Amino acid sequence: MIWQIATRNLFRNARRSLMTVFAIGISGLAILLFGGFVTSIWFGLQTSIVQEQGHIQIFKRGYQDYGAADPNAYTIDHYPTVIDTILSVPELRSKVAVITPQVMLGGIAGNQREDNSKTFIGKGVVPSDYSRMRRWDSWNLGIRQGDLPLRDDDPEGAIVGIGMARMLGLCDELRMTECKDPPARVLPPSGKGADFSDLIAADLPASQNRDTRPRLDLLAAGSGGAPNIVSVFVNAAQTQATRAVDNAMIMLPFEQARKLLYGDAQRATVVLVQLREPNENQAVKALIAQTLAAKGLDMEVLTFNEVDPTFNRVFAMFSFIFAVVSLVLAVVIVFTIINTVTMNVMERINEVGTVRALGFHRAAVFRQFLAESFLLGLFGATLALVLGVVVSKLLNSVGIQWTPPSNAAPLTIELMVADNLLLLGGTVGFLALVTVVASILPASKAVRIPIVQALHHA
Amino acid sequence: MRERISRTGQDVGLAETPNPEECIAEFSGVSKSYTTGRVQFQALRNISCRIPKGQTSYIFGPSGSGKTTFLNLLGVIDRADNGSVTILGTRVGDLSDSAAADFRLRHIGYIFQNFNLIPVLNALENVEYILLRRGLSPRDRRERAEKYLHAVGLKDFLQRRPGELSGGQRQRVAIARALAGEPSIIVADEPTANLDSRTTGEIVDLMQRMQDEMKTTFVLCTHDIDLINGSGSLLRIVDGQIDHTERLS
Ligand SMILES: Nc1ncnc2c1ncn2[C@@H]1O[C@H](COP(=O)(O)OP(=O)(O)OP(=O)(O)O)[C@@H](O)[C@H]1O
Ligand SMILES: [Mg+2]
Numbered sequence: 001m002i003w004q005i006a007t008r009n010l011f012r013n014a015r016r017s018l019m020t021v022f023a024i025g026i027s028g029l030a031i032l033l034f035g036g037f038v039t040s041i042w043f044g045l046q047t048s049i050v051q052e053q054g055h056i057q058i059f060k061r062g063y064q065d066y067g068a069a070d071p072n073a074y075t076i077d078h079y080p081t082v083i084d085t086i087l088s089v090p091e092l093r094s095k096v097a098v099i100t101p102q103v104m105l106g107g108i109a110g111n112q113r114e115d116n117s118k119t120f121i122g123k124g125v126v127p128s129d130y131s132r133m134r135r136w137d138s139w140n141l142g143i144r145q146g147d148l149p150l151r152d153d154d155p156e157g158a159i160v161g162i163g164m165a166r167m168l169g170l171c172d173e174l175r176m177t178e179c180k181d182p183p184a185r186v187l188p189p190s191g192k193g194a195d196f197s198d199l200i201a202a203d204l205p206a207s208q209n210r211d212t213r214p215r216l217d218l219l220a221a222g223s224g225g226a227p228n229i230v231s232v233f234v235n236a237a238q239t240q241a242t243r244a245v246d247n248a249m250i251m252l253p254f255e256q257a258r259k260l261l262y263g264d265a266q267r268a269t270v271v272l273v274q275l276r277e278p279n280e281n282q283a284v285k286a287l288i289a290q291t292l293a294a295k296g297l298d299m300e301v302l303t304f305n306e307v308d309p310t311f312n313r314v315f316a317m318f319s320f321i322f323a324v325v326s327l328v329l330a331v332v333i334v335f336t337i338i339n340t341v342t343m344n345v346m347e348r349i350n351e352v353g354t355v356r357a358l359g360f361h362r363a364a365v366f367r368q369f370l371a372e373s374f375l376l377g378l379f380g381a382t383l384a385l386v387l388g389v390v391v392s393k394l395l396n397s398v399g400i401q402w403t404p405p406s407n408a409a410p411l412t413i414e415l416m417v418a419d420n421l422l423l424l425g426g427t428v429g430f431l432a433l434v435t436v437v438a439s440i441l442p443a444s445k446a447v448r449i450p451i452v453q454a455l456h457h458a
Numbered sequence: 459m460r461e462r463i464s465r466t467g468q469d470v471g472l473a474e475t476p477n478p479e480e481c482i483a484e485f486s487g488v489s490k491s492y493t494t495g496r497v498q499f500q501a502l503r504n505i506s507c508r509i510p511k512g513q514t515s516y517i518f519g520p521s522g523s524g525k526t527t528f529l530n531l532l533g534v535i536d537r538a539d540n541g542s543v544t545i546l547g548t549r550v551g552d553l554s555d556s557a558a559a560d561f562r563l564r565h566i567g568y569i570f571q572n573f574n575l576i577p578v579l580n581a582l583e584n585v586e587y588i589l590l591r592r593g594l595s596p597r598d599r600r601e602r603a604e605k606y607l608h609a610v611g612l613k614d615f616l617q618r619r620p621g622e623l624s625g626g627q628r629q630r631v632a633i634a635r636a637l638a639g640e641p642s643i644i645v646a647d648e649p650t651a652n653l654d655s656r657t658t659g660e661i662v663d664l665m666q667r668m669q670d671e672m673k674t675t676f677v678l679c680t681h682d683i684d685l686i687n688g689s690g691s692l693l694r695i696v697d698g699q700i701d702h703t704e705r706l707s
Contacts, residue, residue: 001583001590008578354574357535358588359563359639361556451535455570 006371009344010379016340021379023336027329028384028431029391034325035423036392036415038318044411045404046278047143049304049311051134054098054274055281056288057307058082059300063269064307071104071261071269072223076299079268085295086273086288095284097136097276100129101268103257107220109250114169114181120218122250124257128152138278145409148251149236155253158216158232163247165237173214174237218250223262230260241408314405330434333380337438341373345446352446353454362447369443370436377435381428388427392417482511482643482675483532487541490527501527503698504541509643509677514669514690516706517679524698525679526647532677533566533645534558546642563591567636567674569646569665573628575620581607581631582616585638592639606634610664626657630664637668646678650685658685 010017059067060074067074076082079101087093103124110117127150134145150157162179165171169181213233222228232252240246258267275284281303289301305311345352352365392415401410417423449457490502501524509515509532517525530536531543534550535558542549546565553561568574575584585603594602607616610630620628629649636644646665650658666688669676678685686692686706694702 001587004583005576005578012578350572350574351576354568354570355576356559357533357562357566357568358635359559359561359566359591361559364591452530455535455574 020340024380025383029387032388036417038322039416053304054272056273058271061298061300075267098274104269110217111168120250121248124254126254157235158252161240161246161249162237170214334438341439342442349457365447373435373439377432381431389418481508483509483545488538489540512673514676516686516692519695523695565642567641567644569649571648571651585635606638610634643675
């Protein structure tokens with residue numbers, strides 16, 4: 001009967017109830033949309049990171065701390081052993097989607113034709129593996145980054161950042177619209193740019209001299225400390241996530257990079273592991289670490305967010321904003337409800353007195369008011385759910401894009417509301433809780449009025 | 459009767475009240491005052507009296523004399539400042555709030571001047587509502603509510619909400635509600651003050667008939683001497699004191 005009375009009382013003040021339900025519903029809508037956005041960041045950002053870096057990264061122990069200063073000492077000595085060891089465990093083998101080595105390198109890149117040179121940071125990747133990683137989409141978000149313009153059968157191909165292309169004067173040659181080569185330079189009288197063409201001319205197969213793509217000569221310190229040089233031919237320039245990286249990035253095939261640094265040694269900076277399933281990072285990480293240790297390989301096994309906390313930070317930032325927004329909306333709801341319930345209570349003080357005179361406990365009357373607020377909250381939450389699903393579908397169909405801080409390419413915002421049970425349930429619970437909490441104060445005031453006084457309130 | 463009451467100052471005290479065994483409630487040395495701002499007003503002064511069981515007691519007196527205050531104490535919705543109110547052997551002033559609520563539920567029925575029905579419930583539900591806490595099955599609740607509503611002559615109005623009933627009909631619902639709890643005492647504070655004279659007569663007759671049939675104790679307060687007919691006893695309050703008690707026959 002408590003619910004019967006509650007429902008009827010709400011309908012009795014239909015207009016007021018409706019306004020309250022709308023206030024709750026709109027607030028709930030805001031929470032849902034923002035929550036959907038944060039969820040989409042969580043999944044979308046993770047997907048794009050996993051597409052680039054895999055879930056788990058294996059380094060030689062100490063690389064994270066000291067590797068930058070002494071890459072040579074902190075390089076995996078024989079990466080095929082690491083890969084084979086991991087794949088020899090059936091459980092790991094079944095869980096791994098891609099396992100691939102990479103070489104990180106740094107040095108000077110020269111464009112002989114423009115007489116131009118610049119420091120670079122480079123990444124040597126296995127083109128086919130890398131392209132395969134980029135197809136990972138186990139959350140079915142439809143995030144596609146397209147294949148890398150590098151191929152296994154093109155060992156001298158390379159990709160540079162757009163900034164890098166600009167500074168080295170490759171824009172025209174690459175027929176790029178989004179960048180312009182530097183204005184013609186006035187060379188100092190005696191000056192000549194870095195030119196190590198003599199060093200390489202001998203190494204180059206004749207065919208490469210006829211390649212039409214812009215050529216870059218990469219100079220880096222080999223494992224012994226002696227400088228070494230390879231030439232690459234730039235296939236394309238692509239935007240990188242940050243300006244600093246964009247201005248210096250060169251991506252080249254793994255073998256080329258490996259040879260440049262290590263000659264014949266089967267060394268690699270890192271082995272990336274991409275898993276088939278999204279939520280197995282910790283378990284697989286532990287198993288890999290254990291497997292490698294058992295084999296006597298002293299490796300550091302890290303998840304992508306341990307290597308680079310950007311994801312955690314971006315997500316933490318949006319979660320914080322989400323929490324603040326929810327809190328503000330909660331305050332709005334609380335005041336709306338307090339207002340409504342206070343009005344309901346004021347009108348019914350006489351009824352409170354009557355019911356208590358008839359022998360109902362304070363608590364029963366209190367519960368009655370809470371039940372009414374709970375219903376308001378429930379109706380409001382239902383409205384929020386309906387609006388949330390409809391509006392998010394509408395917005396998704398528009399296809400708004402944004403570029404997260406850690407990404408090079410924009411992601412299409414897919415507000416995850418409709419299929420996000422946690423968010424939906426959480427929002428309903430949150431709204432119901434807030435409305436009930438908000439009615440505690442006015443309701444408890446009402447039941448504390450002495451009966452005689454309440455009855456007087458005609 | 460008007461004549462008899464006007465003979466004031468006679469036989470004041472407990473002399474004419476029944477002996478304790480036939481008593482359902484006893485006031486002894488009860489005082490009650492109200493404070494408004496800095497002014498204290500003594501609404502009841504050292505009242506002692508007994509309410510006989512199974513009859514109608516009329517509390518009569520001029521406006522502002524303290525009748526409602528008296529009834530509030532008897533109905534256990536207010537507490538005395540001094541003295542004690544004992545109902546069915548329980549000193550009700552000592553009960554905690556929730557024990558007092560339970561006591562009211564079991565022993566007290568109310569009929570209010572303004573009917574005080576719950577507006578969102580229909581006649582039947584209003585009566586059923588107070589049976590909720592009695593632990594009756596829904597079916598027993600319904601049967602009992604119907605029985606009393608039939609008894610007060612509202613057979614055809616069970617589904618009407620208070621807003622769809624006349625004042626007299628509303629008060630009938632309220633009477634059915636008070637009776638349905640089958641309480642030991644039914645207190646009624648000016649139950650006919652908001653009704654026209656014909657309806658007043660009907661309601662008074664109804665209460666008398668119910669009292670006759672069920673032998674419930676009715677305590678009815680009024681400042682309208684015309685309401686006082688039939689048997690029972692009469693208590694007159696003037697300025698917060700009982701200045702006359704009398705058996706009516
Ligand atoms: N809550 C209150 N605060 C202050 N004074 C009160 C309060 N209730 C009653 N009084 C005063 O106490 C006195 C007795 O009041 P009470 O309501 O008992 O009178 P009554 O006999 O019922 O009068 P009426 O016939 O007009 O209903 C009155 O003078 C009234 O002004
Ligand atoms: Mg009164």
